[in-house]
Amino acid sequence: MNIIACVRQTPDTETVIKINGAANGIELDGVKLVLGPYDEYALEAAAQIKEKSGGEVTAVTVGGEKAAETLRHCLAVGADKAVHINDSGADDALAIATALANQIKKLPHDLVFVSNKGTDSDRGAVGPMLGELLGLPYVGLVTEIEVEGGSATVSRDVEGGAKEKFKVTLPAVICAQKGVRGEPRYASLPAIMKAKKKPIETVSPEGDLASLRKVQVEKLEYPPARPPGRMVPGESAADKAKELVRLLRSEAKVI
């Protein structure tokens, strides 16, 4: 089973995000860049499936020079090798999906994992685009996956409280939701040492990505600050409950 895991370097959720002077990007100084927290779950699923069925896990990313650090980390938490598509300008889902598709077409692939979202911009756009561009079936937000022979059985929750189960012929593109195969593994010291010896191939993106950049970030701003809140007064729990219901009814008008 040859598995590709598409991974993205994103700012750590805990970092303070500061808008730059031109208000079209963020200050990158001091921002901690990490492997997307969702990508860790996808990588874990990829590694477990490979450990059972044999084969290789290849982590692929599109990004500038720094993205290589993220790939090195992937090599310590389940990936056998990595491909770095070196492009710092591909900041549009379609451009990224196209660069990924052109590269993946050249690699053996039975299963392609993407994950739910990064912490920065989009939400699940790259996955379905990749499915379309590779001409492969796609299932988003998968919470369970079993691979058997040439197919995968996957489940996911959808709005309205239903759980859908699909049988998908491989190769396919699957977007893994958190916890699809438990918690991601910890990068142990021996694994980190081993990762240093694993190969990272650096390639230039193929295709005219510039013409695909149809989304331009024009302006960034902070969301309007929430008006300061207040504590609900009252002597007893019953008093506070009464006052809260009054406030929700007549002031906030939400019930």
Add this chain to the structure above:
Amino acid sequence: MSKVILVFGQVRNSEPTRPTLECLSLAAGLGGDVHCILLGTGAKAAAAAAGHQGASQVWANEDASFDKWDLAAVANTVDAAVKSTGAALVLVPATTHGKELAGKLAARHSAALASEVIGVSADGDGFKAVRPVYSGKVRATVKLSGSPVFATVRPNVLDVAAADSSKTATVNDLAAGQGDSRIQLVSVETKGDTGAVDLSEARVVVAGGRGLKGPENFHLIDGLATAFNGAVGASRMVVDAGWKEHRYQVGQTGKVVTPELYVAVGISGAIQHLVGMQNSGCIVAINNNPEAPIFKVADYGVVADLFEFVPKLAEELKA
């Protein structure tokens, strides 16, 4: 501007879903010619409501096969309508199904896609969209070039204009597109609690955290959610401890929710939780620690022992 704005509508119980109405309302506000696609059982019945919301044309197919999700078939069906209407903008609710549809079609058209937008405006020949980025810490205005352009619209953020029953839509038949035999829907299991309101579309969410001390106490949250006629949510601590399934989790590695009212009970307010709920309309925090960070985002804070307060609150709501 009489550009066509095409809304991919979702139907539940013969009605357009609330996120569909939000998309229609947004489209109508842009002043274009609004068309709406409705597929599956009840599609034609739902067309009236789409008309009242400003759609001039509804493209419908009542085939029950659309009740079971088949991405390829839906994408091919919608694609035909995108082409035949010459839509300049395609709006899709940012639901599990909507997001995969929009991504697939945007790639097919080599088109711009903005995900989970909270606003769209016309900009000369094109469109601009506003979307929360960096886990909601920043708002980005993005310019979408080309035609068509696609946007998925985050549920529960935009207002729905009052329905105008004097407005009606012409209902047209839309031919069903080809499916993909490589992907088969094996089953759709509805959970025991489908009667409960869905988390991501709910107007009210009542979420419980580790302050509840154990799964045996979670009925307090269920009861309060029922009293508010809302949905149940949970912090990651609760999910990791196995008290609730992951689909209830709110936060960075769970769902992002934007209800009109969010009630956090026994939740400390870690940043990873806040990014999942801080854009809610009104936030109520119930915690026995006056220093809990959740109070920083709360509109109404209640310092109390939840075991004492929550039953009183549920009682008060029923009164």
